[in-house]
Amino acid sequence: xxxxxxxxxxxxxxxxxxxxxxxxxxxxxxxxxxxxxxxxxxxxxxxxxxxxxxxxxxxxxxxxxxxxxxxxxxxxxxxxxxxxxxxxxxxxxxxxxxxxxxxxxxxxxxxxxxxxxxxxxxxxxxxxxxxxxxxxxxxxxxxxxxxxxxxxxxxxxxxxxxxxxxxxxxxxxxxxxxxxxxxxxxxxxxxxxxxxxxxxxxxxxxxxxxxxxxxxxxxxxx
Ligand SMILES: *Cc1c(COP(=O)(O)O)cnc(C)c1O
Numbered sequence: 761x762x763x764x765x766x767x768x769x770x771x772x773x774x775x776x777x778x779x780x781x782x783x784x785x786x787x788x789x790x791x792x793x794x795x796x797x798x799x800x801x802x803x804x805x806x807x808x809x810x811x812x813x814x815x816x817x818x819x820x821x822x823x824x825x826x827x828x829x830x831x832x833x834x835x836x837x838x839x840x841x842x843x844x845x846x847x848x849x850x851x852x853x854x855x856x857x858x859x860x861x862x863x864x865x866x867x868x869x870x871x872x873x874x875x876x877x878x879x880x881x882x883x884x885x886x887x888x889x890x891x892x893x894x895x896x897x898x899x900x901x902x903x904x905x906x907x908x909x910x911x912x913x914x915x916x917x918x919x920x921x922x923x924x925x926x927x928x929x930x931x932x933x934x935x936x937x938x939x940x941x942x943x944x945x946x947x948x949x950x951x952x953x954x955x956x957x958x959x960x961x962x963x964x965x966x967x968x969x970x971x972x973x974x975x976x977x978x979x980x981x982x
Pocket of ligand 1 (some may be wrong): 783785806827828954956957971972973974975
């Protein structure tokens with residue numbers, strides 16, 4: 761099936777409150793243009809250089825999301841235009857995003873990435889670190905970033921029960937933060953979880969933003 765057919769099938773299957781981020785990493789501009797022609801406007805990328813190259817050459821009304829591990833020294837390149845950073849996994853990174861946002865006269869929306877999967881290699885705050893950070897003076901002083909929610913990934917496994925458990929954990933951290941630290945902050949409303957292989961489970965467990973790559977674009981091309 762074509763990219764536009766995949767996109768239509770997936771979009772029409774999503775509940776109305778769920779935002780689709782089309783993950784276009786390792787796919788050429790032509791693939792993004794096909795999805796764009798079918799109406800998609802939100803795209804996600806994992807690598808700064810690849811993203812910046814695409815941002816310069818593709819339509820300016822695309823909303824670009826950054827979803828990969830972001831090194832502090834790359835923040836300055838995406839700060840002028842990025843619409844949401846899903847993958848803020850440490851305090852130092854957020855401090856740099858805040859600094860670069862200020863330089864650009866912007867406020868940058870960010871999700872804090874939570875670590876719930878069993879793998880050692882996954883990035884993100886553990887729940888206690890997340891809560892500690894939100895209470896910190898350093899965070900209170902960051903005026904050019906806005907935390908609009910949480911992102912997380914389930915364990916990389918075929919065990920559906922395990923995946924569901926990880927998503928439940930993310931939802932509970934999200935609900936707790938929304939009821940406490942972000943009480944009365946309507947902008948804290950994004951729970952980004954679910955990829956091609958597990959987004960249906962993620963939605964059942966409360967996701968309202970899914971990051972789908974290969975189910976739209978096919979296998980990554982380079
Ligand atoms: C690559 C990637 C995705 C998309 O993965 P697919 O399995 O191709 O849908 C989603 N989230 C993150 C963080 C990724 O790096």
